Amino acid sequence: MSNVENIEAVTGSLSGGRFIIAGGGTGGHIFPAIAIANAIKELQPNAEILFVGASGKMEMEKVPQAGYNIKGLTIAGFERGSLIKNIWLPFKLIKSFLQVRSILKNFKPDAVIGVGGYSSFPVLRSAQGKRIPTFIHESNSFAGKSNILLGKHATKIFVANEGMERFFPADKIAITGNPVRKSIAGSNISKTEALAFFGLERKKPTVLVIGGSLGARSINEVIARHIGDFNPLGLQVIWQTGKTTAAKYLSKAKSLHNVWANDFINEMEKAYAAADLVVSRSGAMSVAELCVAKKPVIFVPFPYAAEDHQTVNAKYLVDRNAALMVKDDMVRTRLFNEITNLAKDKAKQEILANNIAVFAVKNADEKIATSILKTLAGSKN
Structure with a gap:
């Protein structure tokens, strides 16, 4: 019925x-x-x-x-x-x-x-x-x-x-x-179509960075510091900087052909379709979307959330081999290496994607x- x-x-x-x-x-x-x-x-x-x-x-x-x-x-x-x-x-x-x-x-x-x-x-x-x-x-x-x-x-x-x-x-x-969102839950957009939308290449692994609609300072600072290091490694980036101090970060990416950056992504279903791996905060809605999108993800929990619930959200999936996590106080020293290591490891990407999909609603x-x-x-x- x-x-x-x-x-x-x-x-x-x-x-x-x-x-x-x-x-x-x-x-x-x-x-x-x-x-x-x-x-x-x-x-x-x-x-x-x-x-x-x-x-x-x-x-x-x-x-x-x-x-x-x-x-x-x-x-x-x-x-x-x-x-x-x-x-x-x-x-x-x-x-x-x-x-x-x-x-x-x-x-x-x-x-x-x-x-x-x-x-x-x-x-x-x-x-x-x-x-x-x-x-x-x-x-x-x-x-x-x-x-x-x-x-x-x-x-x-x-x-x-x-x-x-x-x-x-x-x-x-x-x-x-x-x-x-139905646009995400019911998406049938191909990776080729999605990459074309962002003006990126079909053969390069794509990292999607999303810190929420307002932005994630710790994540953005690492991406900004290493923004010129992705291309020599054969990687390309879709970067949602968030509204807060967006201009500062967007100027860093302006001249780079392997980086698409904006303060907000209106068509997230295309961003997920284009991505090989994702870096994200672990708020409840981000987690829900990533489970549905079936994407390997490195979570960076916001450390000041009530009762540290973003860490709880991320750890639940990490403990089930369905995600990776870098604590906010370790972002400067660990995040970029975690991104590059996961980008090279197709087998790990597949395991994480299959395991996170189990929790999709x-x-x-x-x-x-x-x-x-x-x-x-x-x-x-």
């Missing part, structure tokens, strides 16, 4: 619905949110979906590109390095709650879905105060504080890992995995959308 038939078995027919999806800040929140929205639209084509994000953040650009409307809130996170910048934080928070009140009143959602990020908390908290069903997607193995607070009154909580009962009520948890978005729609349908019957 298809998902559409599953929904019809509960509702009798597809009947639209109004949904707010709140959150963002990084690609790790935005792209799963868009995947969930797309899955809801596939199951209920008449559904109306509105995104709510933080003004000035990445979601204000990426969500409209995906074909959805978005409202921006005047909200920001706590700046640990500057107390002065936090003076206006309480006022921004109050203003964001007032903005959310207006959005809820005008849009009248049947449900609100939170994916993490600054805007997620005021939207879900306000919805819960109005007894609107709320759903949370927690991508990480260590839940954020906002989601923990919201989880107490959430209708259902979707998680990627077992053991999340330490953060959320056990009876509200559904293990679904993390949603991966391609339909998490459908599982989440189906569960939300069934829950809402059940509450109305």
Whole structure:
């Protein structure tokens, strides 16, 4: 039975619905949110979906590109390095709650879905105060504080890992995995086509370097230092520098024919198709995509993630011979050698690719959308 038939078995027919999806800040929140929205639209084509994000953040650009409307809130996170910048934080928070009140009143959602990020908390908290069903997607193995607070009154909580009962009520948890963009999960792009897109050669091994949408300083510094060393070794590079200090790094690669560099890669399915190996942080969404893309990867966990969960993510795969890892404090001395060694070792690449593919989940978005729609349908019957 298809998902559409599953929904019809509960509702009798597809009947639209109004949904707010709140959150963002990084690609790790935005792209799963868009995947969930797309899955809801596939199951209920008449559904109306509105995104709510933080003004000035990445979601204000990426969500409209995906074909959805978005409202921006005047909200920001706590700046640990500057107390002065936090003076206006309480006022921004109050203003964001007032903005959310207006959005809820005008849009009248049947449900609100939170994916993490600054805007997620005021939207879900306000919805819960109005007894609107709320759903949370927690991508990480260590839940954020906002989601923990919201989880107490959430209708259902979707998680990627077992053991999340330490953060959320056990009876509200559904293990679904993390949603991966359909463009990646269903990609059939050939390596030749992908390399042509980046203007690179077909016969050279290709290293994909991705530090997330904002960039990874330690990774970028190593790549920048060795950017001229790849060509003599017969290697070529696709380098997503991230937004932070992008100009500094892009200038290093500008004149090199064996390097494609940009602050962001819009068509990641092509980057994965072109790559022979990947260097990446080990955030939950990066891990999910790499499992689906079936790529040998060297993880460099972000050391300041809550409870060091990026190291936990990477170690889980390293212990199963499904990835390699270089700790952030060892990047300067080890990363470039690890890249060149893996680039030469086709047998190791194949082992890592086959082993990481075992952990791929391609339909998490459908599982989440189906569960939300069934829950809402059940509450109305």
